[in-house]
Amino acid sequence: MVFTFNLKVKVAEQEVFEALDQVVLCAAGFGIDDEQQNLLRLSLEELLLNVCHHSGLPSSAVVDVALVLRDGVLRLTITDSGPSFDPLALAAPDLDLPIEQRQIGGLGIHFVRSTSARCAWQRLDGCNVVEVDWIIAC
Amino acid sequence: MLDIKRQAVLGKVVYHLQGRIDGQSSEPLYQQIIKAEAVAPKSLTLSLGGVDFVSSAGIRTVIKLTRWCKERGASFAIASMQTGVAKIFEIAAALPSASVFASEAEADAYFEAMARKANRGDDEDD
Numbered sequence: 001m002v003f004t005f006n007l008k009v010k011v012a013e014q015e016v017f018e019a020l021d022q023v024v025l026c027a028a029g030f031g032i033d034d035e036q037q038n039l040l041r042l043s044l045e046e047l048l049l050n051v052c053h054h055s056g057l058p059s060s061a062v063v064d065v066a067l068v069l070r071d072g073v074l075r076l077t078i079t080d081s082g083p084s085f086d087p088l089a090l091a092a093p094d095l096d097l098p099i100e101q102r103q104i105g106g107l108g109i110h111f112v113r114s115t116s117a118r119c120a121w122q123r124l125d126g127c128n129v130v131e132v133d134w135i136i137a138c
Numbered sequence: 139m140l141d142i143k144r145q146a147v148l149g150k151v152v153y154h155l156q157g158r159i160d161g162q163s164s165e166p167l168y169q170q171i172i173k174a175e176a177v178a179p180k181s182l183t184l185s186l187g188g189v190d191f192v193s194s195a196g197i198r199t200v201i202k203l204t205r206w207c208k209e210r211g212a213s214f215a216i217a218s219m220q221t222g223v224a225k226i227f228e229i230a231a232a233l234p235s236a237s238v239f240a241s242e243a244e245a246d247a248y249f250e251a252m253a254r255k256a257n258r259g260d261d262e263d264d
Contacts, residue, residue: 017162035222038191041160042226045193049161095231099201100208107194107230114229 003030003069009048011080012059016048023067023076030069036134039115040067040076043132046108047078047087055082055128069136073117076132085128086121088113140167141188149180150249152217152242156188159196168199178210181249185242187218197230213237213252215245 005026009019023044024037032040044065051063057080064079092113093106112119118133140163141156159167175182182203186192200216207214215237219227227233239245 013161017160034190038222041191042193045161045195049195099232100205102201102232105198107197111194111226111229 003067005030005067007065008062009065010059011052011055011057011061011063013049013052016045016052019048019065020044023065026067027074030067030074032069032074032136036074036136039134040074042115043112043119044076044078046112047130047132050087050108051078051080051082055080055085057082072136074134074136078130079124079127081127084123087130088119088121139163142167142170144174146179150183150246151175151179151181152183152185154185154188158191158193159189159199160191160193161195164193164195164199168202171203172206178207178212180253181213181215181245182207183215183217183242183245185217186223187220189223190220192223192226194230197227197232200227200232213249215239215248217242217245 005023007019007022009015020041024041027037027040048063048065051057055061061081064077066075066077066079068075068077087109090106090109092110093103095110112132115134116132117135118131120131122129139157140159143154143156145152145154153171155167157163171182184200184203204214216227216233217239218241219238224233227238239248
């Protein structure tokens with residue numbers, strides 16, 4: 001059985017948060033448990049807000065979000081038409097520093113990397129395509 | 139969506155939070171706290187028993203509150219975290235072990251002990 005869900009989201013914060021609820025609700029419909037739903041929400045929020053804040057795209061631009069559950073793998077794919085940029089190549093934050101001395105940024109992509117089984121970026125047909133996979137216990 | 143309740147007793151302030159601390163709710167939460175605590179409390183505790191999701195924006199808010207308290211000489215604690223939320227803090231290595239407690243009562247006992255210790259120190263100085 002393959003489950004798929006596709007959504008177009010405008011590059012605006014309010015739209016992003018509405019989309020998060022829709023995608024997570026859809027994952028629940030796929031039978032994904034609460035813990036995995038939270039990991040999905042975590043990565044999706046980070047990646048979509050990254051496009052909102054850093055891509056330079058206008059708020060009228062649209063990002064494609066796809067969620068597919070196939071053979072025990074849940075794959076999130078986010079496609080935007082902004083300038084070429086690999087968010088997954090960002091340096092990891094220094095987690096050894098006491099939290100009072102930490103830089104505030106950089107945690108989001110660390111979460112995407114740390115909580116997924118695989119994440120990858122490619123430039124395809126003039127778009128940034130980010131894929132994040134999780135292994136789903138059946 | 140995040141519900142916020144504030145409880146203050148003898149300079150000890152506890153925020154009971156319920157919902158998600160995410161990119162939408164985290165900055166309003168921070169602003170609400172620093173406005174409400176114009177006079178720095180002795181201690182500030184975030185009680186997260188009702189919080190089922192924290193994103194990096196939420197972690198950043200906790201880091202900012204940790205700094206804000208330190209600058210004002212206030213103790214800061216997190217209490218009653220759900221397992222999934224604790225896991226996110228662990229991944230971020232954002233759990234200062236001295237100020238994370240299983241319950242508000244445990245946090246309260248710690249602050250009381252610290253206050254007694256500080257008072258003894260003051261007495262010895264006299």
